Amino acid sequence: MRPPCGYRGPVIVDCALYRDGRRTDSGTHWRQLRAEADQQGDFVWIGMHDPDEDEIHEVAEVFGLHPLAVEDAIQPHQRPKLERFDDMIFLVIKTLWYIDADDAVETGEIALFVGPDFVVSVRHGDGNELHSAREELEQSRKVLSHGPGGVLYAVIDRVVDEYLDVTDELVIDVDEIETSVFSNDRTNDSARIYVLKREIAEVRRAVLPLRDPVVRLASGDIPAVPEEATPFFRDVADHLARAAETVDSLDALLSTAFDAHLAQISVQQNDDMRKISAGAALIVVPTLIAGVYGMNFKHMPELSWTYGYPFALLLMAAAAGGLWVLFKRSGWL
């Protein structure tokens, strides 16, 4: 259990000073850490979770964050974007996670303020905790040596890996729908396809607008990202492209599945109609025979036969049976 970061409540979930690619043990209050980060290459990373306006403003003041960026970090529901303010950058990314219980995709948001010697991360929502990403980053001295850009990479890489986890789950969902559509059960798949399309649109809204920021980070033009860190961001860009492709491909596949579902409904209706018609024939033909022997002609020899009645019943049964065989053979029943 690390020492608390000197803030009331659990808002600042972690904070540390990094020097020479290592986490130092110095200081526990974030203001103190900030003050100690006075050597070349030092930087602090302060992680906040669901802060309220006052808390974020306090940090913003100390680090000199741009008011427009701070406002965006306070209010969730921003678009993923990368904004430059002089030597500082501001990044918003959507986080995604999959809830198995109801096959739903949930979204959160992480805002990152990255300056020459600090990173402030503001996370909204429950998913994609950053603690383990930080721990992993602290294992890799090489990435940490990229400074704040390394933190940026660690966070984005983690979030994009979660995207791939989510798309893997969606692939499974689409497979299930596919099986259901082409099964003989009369499942009403349209609602499920609709919901899944909605989830996919949600994922797309997180993935697609992030591509441009990541490509810019990989281009080497962003001051926080040193030249040797760009291959890492290109790798992330590639994973992001894979997520985007999967999502597009699933969406197209679902549209096709929906069309197939419509075709199945039509085919079933046709089958039903033929079954019903065949069944009706089994009743109305005997009814006609009964009608014939219900006629009142004086001269109807069958009527006076001793076995006329059983004969008529047999005739009906034979007619119905004959039709049955006929329809069975032609596939109508």
Next chain:
Amino acid sequence: MRPPCGYRGPVIVDCALYRDGRRTDSGTHWRQLRAEADQQGDFVWIGMHDPDEDEIHEVAEVFGLHPLAVEDAIQPHQRPKLERFDDMIFLVIKTLWYIDADDAVETGEIALFVGPDFVVSVRHGDGNELHSAREELEQSRKVLSHGPGGVLYAVIDRVVDEYLDVTDELVIDVDEIETSVFSNDRTNDSARIYVLKREIAEVRRAVLPLRDPVVRLASGDIPAVPEEATPFFRDVADHLARAAETVDSLDALLSTAFDAHLAQISVQQNDDMRKISAGAALIVVPTLIAGVYGMNFKHMPELSWTYGYPFALLLMAAAAGGLWVLFKRSGWL
């Protein structure tokens, strides 16, 4: 209550001279204000509402507005656009507002003439009054210090925020349609989906063509926008992108909802057909039995039974009841 701006009727709804990031109390007639704006950084903002041709021409003459721009400001129903004339810019934006009563989106228009030391805003339509935007702007000395570019920002920011309000309402409408489509009620949702698609197309016509002007304003190449104001326009560009994404996403969702609606109709038709067929069977089978006992054979033992008649009725009831159970079990009834 501020003094009137020296014009007949309520055409010029407000006018003021801004100096050092503050609204001055000087002058009440707009010509006078124009004359007083003689210090570096001074500018006047004249707000007109539904002016007629003469009124606008009078102002145009004083400020030297380009005739083509004036013509566009007189006639509403322009496309959103940004036009440069030497050191002056002309901006047309569509305003949108949502009428709760009939779930409709209304559109208006604002034309802005922005010169080095003046802003003339011409508003058409009822929605999106600019008075509160002006008041808010007057609270923020920082934005006012951007000069006419600050007014530009205040107006566009206000209008784009209204776009987001409208898209939020549309999200609710789509949710309602979604619920209606997948409910078991036989609602005819196609008309509603159509109307909503129409509204969305209306919104899109306001939002999409505005993106290029805002991006140009954010690029820093427009003389009226000082360098330090560009982050504000980038923020607006981002909000606009969010509105555009929401609108695209809703449109796609509505198309899917429509397809699902079609599938629901087909499924219901199929259900109806099976229900009808099952119901018919409950009638025609007893009819056959009645037909049988209506035959005129001499030797039909049942006919002379004391309880032949009740027996026949029971037989009919039993046949109907048996079919009922059968159909209920197989889900046809």
Next chain:
Amino acid sequence: MRPPCGYRGPVIVDCALYRDGRRTDSGTHWRQLRAEADQQGDFVWIGMHDPDEDEIHEVAEVFGLHPLAVEDAIQPHQRPKLERFDDMIFLVIKTLWYIDADDAVETGEIALFVGPDFVVSVRHGDGNELHSAREELEQSRKVLSHGPGGVLYAVIDRVVDEYLDVTDELVIDVDEIETSVFSNDRTNDSARIYVLKREIAEVRRAVLPLRDPVVRLASGDIPAVPEEATPFFRDVADHLARAAETVDSLDALLSTAFDAHLAQISVQQNDDMRKISAGAALIVVPTLIAGVYGMNFKHMPELSWTYGYPFALLLMAAAAGGLWVLFKRSGWL
């Protein structure tokens, strides 16, 4: 009535020499006008209508028009395009007009040869006469002072205004179709939607390829268009963009209307099926009752009742009436 332009028949519909932004009264034969245009800024405009090959070749030779351009001017059915030949430009635009009688869009074509000191316009088809455009141009000394580029502007502006008139008519047509689709009448709207989609495709073929030429004219790189004339072409480009947007929007709307039409057909079929089934039930249930009292059992008390027959008829009527009420309540009838 102006003097004839010295040509057999009505091929050269008008010709004039413009000097200092005014139409001169000099000369009546186009060759003579050409010869008189010897001062700086002078230019002639020769307007031809449906010329034959010889007539056009004669003019082409005098003005030194490029053979490929001349060939394109002779044969209608070209794409809108802007072609540069040294100091001369060649423009083809499609003209559109709406025929109220049969809700149809007709197309014609105008070819413009624009040199440093002349304009030759060649018009094919009946619509969009240029006479009034010329008269309007002659009122505006400012536009005329732009030289041949002013003529270019006057013609394109006129044609694009006609595009907007046509799209306004199409908007009305789409509104009518919309009303028809959602009315309860059994109108077969698919043919009408198809025809309108065809008209819209026609309009699109005129509008879309013209955008690039107009943007190039507005860019200031075309020698015939002086710098101060570019805002005029940007204005036209904007009107063109509006026409293109309207057309795209109508096309999308028609597709949605078509889908809604399909849904209406399905819903109506479903309604019909239920109405028919309910109607059938009103007949077959009394038929069953008649069948029951047609049975030949010896012991059927009702048969010997004095009012047995009316009782049976009443039973039938009651059954039918009961079903009627039932179906009415459930919305099947």
Next chain:
Amino acid sequence: MRPPCGYRGPVIVDCALYRDGRRTDSGTHWRQLRAEADQQGDFVWIGMHDPDEDEIHEVAEVFGLHPLAVEDAIQPHQRPKLERFDDMIFLVIKTLWYIDADDAVETGEIALFVGPDFVVSVRHGDGNELHSAREELEQSRKVLSHGPGGVLYAVIDRVVDEYLDVTDELVIDVDEIETSVFSNDRTNDSARIYVLKREIAEVRRAVLPLRDPVVRLASGDIPAVPEEATPFFRDVADHLARAAETVDSLDALLSTAFDAHLAQISVQQNDDMRKISAGAALIVVPTLIAGVYGMNFKHMPELSWTYGYPFALLLMAAAAGGLWVLFKRSGWL
């Protein structure tokens, strides 16, 4: 009849040396022609038709053609493309022609090797013979004076003109389908629409990839095309754009026609269902009447009427007739 080009069989269909914009009469063997082409501006054009590998390799060796290009010229089924090898260019174009007999579009291929002083054309397939293109070219000294680039123009112009012929035929086919879809005949148009869509896809595969090569030829950057020849290629590019637009427009129209066809099927099914139901009512109502008079009540006054039987028949006829009128009026029959 020209002299043979010194090759076994009909592989080299024509060959000639061009000097000063004229075909010379010199030499008959292509190797000899090649040797004689020693003056500035001289060039030879060798035309091959369906050559085998050896024949093409022999020519390739003499003219120093690039092995990759030769391989592409041997195997048909290449994509249209323009490839530069130093001072030589290699062009592949698809040829199209329309077979009236079965409304089908056939495809062939022409490969052109164009060097500073030679053109080798290799044609595969039956359509689009180049002989008449060569004769026409030989009439136009101006185009011939462009050298090998003139040949290039003559061939592409011919091929693209054929594209326009093919699209004209397709327009007629689409018109026929349109008529068929909206006729009252029960034609099954879906197969025909499908086949036409396939043909259109075939045409698109020829037209679209050729646009980039032609634009590059028109840009003036290709050494074989002199500056004064570029307007000719821009003209071809324009024709190609027209073909592409027509094809796109037809494809969209066919999709709409298909949708309309689906709607027609639905409407017809609905009509049929109502006709059938009305027809059924004409039978079942008299059946009910017959059932009523088949009841065995002791006291049924009608049964003992002298004209009871005709009365009953009349009642049936009246019921059927009444329904007939009713259904006719409501449009069900």
Next chain:
Amino acid sequence: MRPPCGYRGPVIVDCALYRDGRRTDSGTHWRQLRAEADQQGDFVWIGMHDPDEDEIHEVAEVFGLHPLAVEDAIQPHQRPKLERFDDMIFLVIKTLWYIDADDAVETGEIALFVGPDFVVSVRHGDGNELHSAREELEQSRKVLSHGPGGVLYAVIDRVVDEYLDVTDELVIDVDEIETSVFSNDRTNDSARIYVLKREIAEVRRAVLPLRDPVVRLASGDIPAVPEEATPFFRDVADHLARAAETVDSLDALLSTAFDAHLAQISVQQNDDMRKISAGAALIVVPTLIAGVYGMNFKHMPELSWTYGYPFALLLMAAAAGGLWVLFKRSGWL
């Protein structure tokens, strides 16, 4: 049988040192080969198949491969991509092959590390062995003389040729589906179309992202590809474009085929409904006749006719026969 490459198991499937465009016989262990490649133009090619992590890390260390690239080579399921690390390039390509047995497309992956004097290829999956590509390459001294770039070409060319084989098979599959859709058999083609669309999406995911890497290789900016090798990569780019076009075209064709399939279902349902109705009429009309002669009127002359009964039966048969002829003629039966 070549000597083993000094590795446990079959992981390194081949390795060789190439000098002066020839494979040398020197050395059998890859470390030894690496050491011997000390002359200008020498390079080694080491081919691995399904290596485990340790094996690949060992090779990576010797050749100094970038850790991110190595990680991507270990884990399959990467996107096709080209990555540059200083003087080294890393390429991932998807391999495709067609399994005839179940009409399925399988995918594998090849990762290539290309340095100034070495190529390391890492293949995953069963298809597209590289042995024969290597043998073919060793036959062509010209391509081998391009050094590691030649190997790159040989591998990509082989893989892209396989793409074309796969698309050829898909063309056949689409043809079969087409035949099935338009046959009169009641085949349920929607499942098959769905599966094929899925396969096509798979192919597209391999083909489309490879276009950008191949275009970059053909551009001449990649150090491993000498200027004289670029036409070869342009040729590959062209084949890739053909594969992409075929795939797009098949996908569009399948969508059309699916629509046609839907139309066929509707038409068949309509046919069935009419057949059923006609069949029903053949029963209910005789039933009405039987009902008529079952009426109990005292005065019904036919009842006492000697041949009344046969007359009635004949009447029924005549009615049914007449209807039969009628329906046959109108195409309902």
